[in-house]
Amino acid sequence: MSADLASRPARRATVRRAARHRLLARRRLELALLLGPALLLFGAFVLAPIGIAAYYSLHEWSGFGPISDFVGFDNYRRAFEDDVFRGAISHNLIIAGLSLLIQLPLAIALALLLNRRLRGQGALRLIVFAPYVLSEAITAVLWLLLLQPDGAVDQTLQAVGLGGLVQPWLADRDIVLYTMFAVVTWKYIGFGIILLLAGLQGIPSELRDAAAIDGASPWQATRYVILPLLGPTIRIWIFLSIIGSLQLFDIVWIMTGGGPAGSSATMATYLIDRGFRRYQFGYGSAVAVILFLICFVFALLYQRYALRRDTRGALAQGVG
Amino acid sequence: MATVAQRRPVRPRRWRMRRRDGSVLGGVLTWMAVVVIVVVTVVPLLYVVLSGFRSTGQLNTDPVALPDPWVWSNYRDILTSGDYWRFLLNSTVIAVIATALAVGLGAMAAFALSHYAFKGRELIYGVFTIGLLFPLGVASLPLYLVLRDIGLLESPLGVAIPEAAFSLSITIVILRPFMRAIPQELFDAAMLDGASRLAYFWRILLPLSAPALSTVAILAFVTSWNFYLLPLLVFNETSHFTLPLGVATFQSQYSQDTARILAFTALSMIPSLAFFVFAQRRIVGGLTGAIKG
Numbered sequence: 001m002s003a004d005l006a007s008r009p010a011r012r013a014t015v016r017r018a019a020r021h022r023l024l025a026r027r028r029l030e031l032a033l034l035l036g037p038a039l040l041l042f043g044a045f046v047l048a049p050i051g052i053a054a055y056y057s058l059h060e061w062s063g064f065g066p067i068s069d070f071v072g073f074d075n076y077r078r079a080f081e082d083d084v085f086r087g088a089i090s091h092n093l094i095i096a097g098l099s100l101l102i103q104l105p106l107a108i109a110l111a112l113l114l115n116r117r118l119r120g121q122g123a124l125r126l127i128v129f130a131p132y133v134l135s136e137a138i139t140a141v142l143w144l145l146l147l148q149p150d151g152a153v154d155q156t157l158q159a160v161g162l163g164g165l166v167q168p169w170l171a172d173r174d175i176v177l178y179t180m181f182a183v184v185t186w187k188y189i190g191f192g193i194i195l196l197l198a199g200l201q202g203i204p205s206e207l208r209d210a211a212a213i214d215g216a217s218p219w220q221a222t223r224y225v226i227l228p229l230l231g232p233t234i235r236i237w238i239f240l241s242i243i244g245s246l247q248l249f250d251i252v253w254i255m256t257g258g259g260p261a262g263s264s265a266t267m268a269t270y271l272i273d274r275g276f277r278r279y280q281f282g283y284g285s286a287v288a289v290i291l292f293l294i295c296f297v298f299a300l301l302y303q304r305y306a307l308r309r310d311t312r313g314a315l316a317q318g319v320g
Numbered sequence: 321m322a323t324v325a326q327r328r329p330v331r332p333r334r335w336r337m338r339r340r341d342g343s344v345l346g347g348v349l350t351w352m353a354v355v356v357i358v359v360v361t362v363v364p365l366l367y368v369v370l371s372g373f374r375s376t377g378q379l380n381t382d383p384v385a386l387p388d389p390w391v392w393s394n395y396r397d398i399l400t401s402g403d404y405w406r407f408l409l410n411s412t413v414i415a416v417i418a419t420a421l422a423v424g425l426g427a428m429a430a431f432a433l434s435h436y437a438f439k440g441r442e443l444i445y446g447v448f449t450i451g452l453l454f455p456l457g458v459a460s461l462p463l464y465l466v467l468r469d470i471g472l473l474e475s476p477l478g479v480a481i482p483e484a485a486f487s488l489s490i491t492i493v494i495l496r497p498f499m500r501a502i503p504q505e506l507f508d509a510a511m512l513d514g515a516s517r518l519a520y521f522w523r524i525l526l527p528l529s530a531p532a533l534s535t536v537a538i539l540a541f542v543t544s545w546n547f548y549l550l551p552l553l554v555f556n557e558t559s560h561f562t563l564p565l566g567v568a569t570f571q572s573q574y575s576q577d578t579a580r581i582l583a584f585t586a587l588s589m590i591p592s593l594a595f596f597v598f599a600q601r602r603i604v605g606g607l608t609g610a611i612k613g
Binding site for chain 1: 346349350353354357358360361362364365367368371382383384421425426428429431432433436438444447448450451453454455457458459460461462463464465466481482484485486488489492517518542545546547548549553563564565567568571578581582585588589592593595596597600603604
């Protein structure tokens, strides 16, 4: 045996190497045990479906039987030529734009006003946050009931002398999207307020005092000292709000199904409608890939250009 | 805890501070904001609860009024028919499975990604974060077919497993930095005492990570509880429905009986709101902390 012939130091080296190998093998086994299940689950139910969707999207397929009709990028061309889908994209963008123009200033103003010692602060916090905790489906049913023609909202408006404002909230093609926006605002603004309040509480009050001593008015102190310091929180809120607007589904699906005549359709409701209602799995998959790419590209660009300063890329570093 | 005796001397100072940082105008605006928020938030919820105590006839003649007389039958019928309880049970079973899977596997993965050095570690972490960027809806068509092929349609697992997979992202993104921040000395000491890494994970790291674990558990639970799309796709049979799906379906089924829908909606809000009141600190802190960092 060669081991018998080898000199002692060499044999010791072999033994050490073997021990190290065993250690390495053991660590590899541990890693596989620890990471394997999560990777398997994530790969099978999150990553693979996206890949499969990309594959389906190149075919004309009903979801049943073998998949064979390769059509190249036809589904994508069809999607971008479809007025309903183009409308859906613009609806998502309008919701995102309105969030920035209306929800954000409103949330900032309310957070600034609430950022002081108040009696019953705990209860207030609970109330502000309550709609966010409700499921989207329940929120949708709630507002569907309230917004029925001649229902609670209409009656209330009439009772306070604003009867002229009454509209067919869910039936008028020009109004329904703004109704959706109002419901979305009701549901999510509390989250924005709480997030901004947490940001405000991280700003030392000495800064405001210092600004006051330097002769700044409360408004100036807010505008030039507090708001810039709130920047990171605001940028995160914008990110979440836009991603959320692009993904809007539950509320619209339950309240209007995207109607009337596609006037409140979002990319996600369009996708589910074509895929599951009309069994256009290939076409629906193309829409899914477009939605994915829009979210993904936006997220990467936003991480790179807006969030970089704050978190050095939450994507790479972890949002925590 | 502040006793009465301790509080007394503090009071004047607090009063002075308040006078200084808030002008009268600011005070008035604040209280107006509080009133508006409370009215806009609470009134719709209260309306649903109270209207559940009216009959559909009462609602038709006057949608906005107090119950007169109070009708108990809506709530009683729902609470004595099996549907509500079955939906509640289904939601609970699915949420518990999804949470256990997401937190269990997520903690293991976060440990591997924070305490082992190996090639491709950051890449794997980056892949997990992708799940934060798109909705499950994007994957729904192929996911549906996968579930059909492996026979998980109409099964609670068909909903719980994909939900857990999607929750892994936020779980790992929260847990990894937390585990990394636990002092290295503890790890070194455990190694010196001859513990294996896995023993360190199980006996020391997991107990120390309890606050972060409960945060991610609550996030996963609430996400699963509120989920609508996946149950909608997976379940056809009413007896399998979760609460959100049940409410939405109930609403379209009984559209003539408004009072019953209102009562059903009110009852289905209760678990979420009760859970929220019970776990408020963790939910609010967890969400804002997870996002703000």
